[in-house]
Amino acid sequence: MFIDSHCHLNSKKIAPLAAPDALVKRANDAGVAGMVTICCRMHEEAETLKSIASDNKNVWCTVGTHPHDASSEAEKKYTAADIVTLANSHPKIVGIGESGLDYFYNFSTPDDQAASFRKHIHACLETGLPIVVHARDADADIIKIIREEGQGGKLTGVMHCFSSGEKMAQEALELGFYISFSGIVTFKNAQNLRDIAKNVPLDKILIETDAPYLAPEPVRKNINEPALIVNTANCLADVLGKTRDEIGAITKDNFFKLFWKAKETWQH
Numbered sequence: 001m002f003i004d005s006h007c008h009l010n011s012k013k014i015a016p017l018a019a020p021d022a023l024v025k026r027a028n029d030a031g032v033a034g035m036v037t038i039c040c041r042m043h044e045e046a047e048t049l050k051s052i053a054s055d056n057k058n059v060w061c062t063v064g065t066h067p068h069d070a071s072s073e074a075e076k077k078y079t080a081a082d083i084v085t086l087a088n089s090h091p092k093i094v095g096i097g098e099s100g101l102d103y104f105y106n107f108s109t110p111d112d113q114a115a116s117f118r119k120h121i122h123a124c125l126e127t128g129l130p131i132v133v134h135a136r137d138a139d140a141d142i143i144k145i146i147r148e149e150g151q152g153g154k155l156t157g158v159m160h161c162f163s164s165g166e167k168m169a170q171e172a173l174e175l176g177f178y179i180s181f182s183g184i185v186t187f188k189n190a191q192n193l194r195d196i197a198k199n200v201p202l203d204k205i206l207i208e209t210d211a212p213y214l215a216p217e218p219v220r221k222n223i224n225e226p227a228l229i230v231n232t233a234n235c236l237a238d239v240l241g242k243t244r245d246e247i248g249a250i251t252k253d254n255f256f257k258l259f260w261k262a263k264e265t266w267q268h
Contacts, residue, residue: 001031001032001033001252002207002229002233002252003206003251003252004034004035004208004211004229005036005251005255006160006180006182006208006210007037007208007210007211007225008038008040008212009024009211010045010052011211013213014223014224014225016223020056021055021056023225023226023227024057026225026226027225027227027229031230032226032227032229032230034059034060034255036059036060036061036062036259036262037053037061037062038062038064039063039065040066040069040098041066041069041072041074042065042078042086043075043077043078046063046086049061050092054090054092060259063087064096064097064099065099065120066098067099067100067101067108067116070108070113070115070116071107072108076112080122083119087123087127087129091261091264091265092265094129094260094261094262095129095131096120096123096130096132097120097131097160098132098134099116099120099131100117100135100138100142101117101134101135101138101142102134102137103141110141114141117142117145121146121149121155124156125155130158131156131157132157132158133157133158133160133177134161135159135164135168143168143172143175146177155176157177157258158178158179158180159172159177159178159179159180160182160208160210161180161208161214162182163182163184165192169196169199169200173200173204178204178206178254178258179206180205180206180208181193181205182210182214182216183214183215183217183232185197185216185239186216186217187216187217194235197236197239198239198240202240203250206254206255206258207229207232208229210224211223211226211228212224216231217231217235218231219231233251
């Protein structure tokens, strides 16, 4: 069985495929036992995501502000204390984020992104929940902020949809973070990422779809959905010399170690 550690079931881009409940069923039929639907805009999405998680077995959610929205006045109003309150408001809120830095698009200013990232880290430290980190063209600043705010390793989290280099992977691992591989690892031009995967300890690997984005080979041009996590698991199995079921078991165990709160509502 597989756990999709990062998807967006409420996305307008995934809506043409099916409603969230139907997407969950399709995933379950493909051997996906659970998934986390990720928050990008707290003021718009938090209540919807809580509802999706409540209505579906083994679906959890997060709360947080994507770096793209860090300059939004509606998102800037949230304090770390507000995020803590929101995170504690529902038993199926299991993480905080996605937050981080994105210097590729720079839809929000770097200062606003950094302030938002630090605020989310503070909320994680208060709640004990892991942070889901978005990093694009900002590796050095991501690591710098985690070192400055992470209280010497108390902070836990995952580098979601990992597509950075070997240096970033090793620095993240040294900080105790997990590395999550998406459909990108299946792409024909992603040999460097597959090489990095070989050097990530098995107890630090997660898998995700980031649905509706980044559908894996051989359906790369399609809308992604949690059912397609199996393709990523197949690729990692080949890369790491494991069976698909072994990858499923390893990443499921890792998921529950990091997202410890999910285990409280896990239904076999």
